[in-house]
Amino acid sequence: TVKSGNRGHYRFFDQEFYARIQLRRETEAELVLALEQDQFVIHYQPRVDARSGTLLGLEALVRWQHPTRGLVYPGDFVPIAEGSGLILQLGAMVMDKVCAQLAQWREEGLHAVPVSVNASARQFNEGSVDDVLAMHVRRHGLPPSLIEIELTESIMLSNAGQVFDQLTALHAMGVSVHLDDFGTGYSSLSILHKLDVDVLKVDRAFTAQLGTGREGQILFKAIISMAKALDMRVVAEGVEDVEQLTLLQQLGCDEVQGYLVSRPLPAAEVRHFLRPGISLLAAATAAE
Ligand code: C2E
Ligand code: MG
Ligand code: MG
Ligand code: MG
Numbered sequence: 147t148v149k150s151g152n153r154g155h156y157r158f159f160d161q162e163f164y165a166r167i168q169l170r171r172e173t174e175a176e177l178v179l180a181l182e183q184d185q186f187v188i189h190y191q192p193r194v195d196a197r198s199g200t201l202l203g204l205e206a207l208v209r210w211q212h213p214t215r216g217l218v219y220p221g222d223f224v225p226i227a228e229g230s231g232l233i234l235q236l237g238a239m240v241m242d243k244v245c246a247q248l249a250q251w252r253e254e255g256l257h258a259v260p261v262s263v264n265a266s267a268r269q270f271n272e273g274s275v276d277d278v279l280a281m282h283v284r285r286h287g288l289p290p291s292l293i294e295i296e297l298t299e300s301i302m303l304s305n306a307g308q309v310f311d312q313l314t315a316l317h318a319m320g321v322s323v324h325l326d327d328f329g330t331g332y333s334s335l336s337i338l339h340k341l342d343v344d345v346l347k348v349d350r351a352f353t354a355q356l357g358t359g360r361e362g363q364i365l366f367k368a369i370i371s372m373a374k375a376l377d378m379r380v381v382a383e384g385v386e387d388v389e390q391l392t393l394l395q396q397l398g399c400d401e402v403q404g405y406l407v408s409r410p411l412p413a414a415e416v417r418h419f420l421r422p423g424i425s426l427l428a429a430a431t432a433a434e
Contacts, residue, residue: 173226176212181235185211188243189410190261192419192426193381193403196395199427201419203260203294205403206244207410208236228266237269238278244293245286247413252288256420262294262324267301271308276315291320296347299331313342324381329369339376345401346373350384353404357389366397374398388431406430 180186190204210218227233244261252258269275275295283290295316301309313323322344325333330349338346348369355362366382373380382394385404394402407426408419419426 170226170229173223174230174232177223177227177230177232177236180210180212181232181239185213186236186239186243187211187412188240188247189412190416191403191410192408192416193262193401194407194426196382196391196399196402199407199425199430201257201259201424201426202401203262204416205262205296205410206240206264208240224266228268231268231272233266233268234273237263237265237273237275238282240264241278241282241293242285245282245288248288248292249286251417251420256417257422258292259420260292260294260322262296264296264326267297267304270297270301270312271304274312276312276319276321279316279321280319289320291322294322294324294345296324296326298326299328299333301341302332302337310340317342327383329365335372335376338378343378345379345381347381347383347403350382350404353382353384353386353390353394356393357387363393363397366394366399370398391427391431 187209189207189209191207192201193203193205194201208220208224210223212218224233224236227236241263244263248258248261265275269278279290279293279295283293316323323342324345324347325338325341325343326347327349328346329352346369348366352362352365352369356366370380379400381401381403382390382399383403385391385394385402385406387406390404391402391406407430408416
């Protein structure tokens with residue numbers, strides 16, 4: 147009957163809810179061990195000039211090589227690390243690995259491009275992103291400008307003074323600041339200006355809308371003209387096909403990132419991109 151059906155539903159919901167909390171607790175405990183045992187790897191995704199296809203940078207994306215679950219993506223552990231404060235250690239670990247990789251590529255004489263590192267609000271609030279970055283680049287003998295910092299609009303909910311101080315320090319070191327997932331959260335023109343953001347990374351939800359009607363194009367057009375007025379560059383995230391790329395080129399978008407150019411790859415597989423004067427779009431658009 148309806149009644150028992152309902153009860154069954156609630157019991158099922160409870161169980162699912164409970165299982166999720168259980169998994170979260172387990173993952174939290176495992177993350178502590180994973181940090182000790184160095185179970186993380188960094189994959190790198192190219193960001194290119196929208197017209198020439200020249201490599202402008204790589205984004206560092208962390209993956210967890212879990213002993214039984216296989217390769218775990220950040221969506222399944224970064225929020226848990228953020229909730230527990232482990233994100234401070236995780237963030238420092240990512241910075242260290244990225245700097246070590248950059249130093250190695252340099253030693254091999256490969257073409258150097260900056261690597262952007264994602265930072266959570268908690269790393270600004272409870273840590274000091276500029277100090278963590280300064281320490282790691284110094285340890286690996288790198289110029290700080292080889293690192294870029296990506297932050298999201300959620301940073302607005304933080305202690306503003308502390309965030310501004312760190313952003314000022316980052317800029318003083320020559321580190322550029324990218325606003326990630328733009329358009330999904332809360333931002334106003336004045337805040338973007340105050341944060342002194344160098345690059346706007348438009349969320350892939352907007353890119354996905356590009357081919358489906360005029361709305362996506364209108365939104366992009368508005369974002370691009372606003373960014374130009376504020377002297378920021380615009381990156382379209384999640385570019386997956388040539389149609390999207392063509393529209394973005396027509397709209398005057400500066401840079402693109404997405405599966406059309408390349409998926410995020412292990413360090414060994416991005417090496418062949420680290421040569422000057424090659425277009426990563428030529429191959430991608432010809433292959434489609
Ligand atoms: P994000 O910074 O916005 O990174 C872009 C995400 O989109 C990545 O997912 C990337 O693999 C994916 N992506 C790139 N191109 C395409 C495309 O063409 N189509 C589609 N559908 N997806 C694409 P990933 O690696 O799973 O990372 C998810 C999020 O986890 C990142 O979003 C970032 O917010 C967070 N994250 C990753 N690494 C770190 C880290 O080291 N620290 C912190 N705090 N967060 C991180
Ligand atoms: Mg990012
Ligand atoms: Mg400081
Ligand atoms: Mg993003």
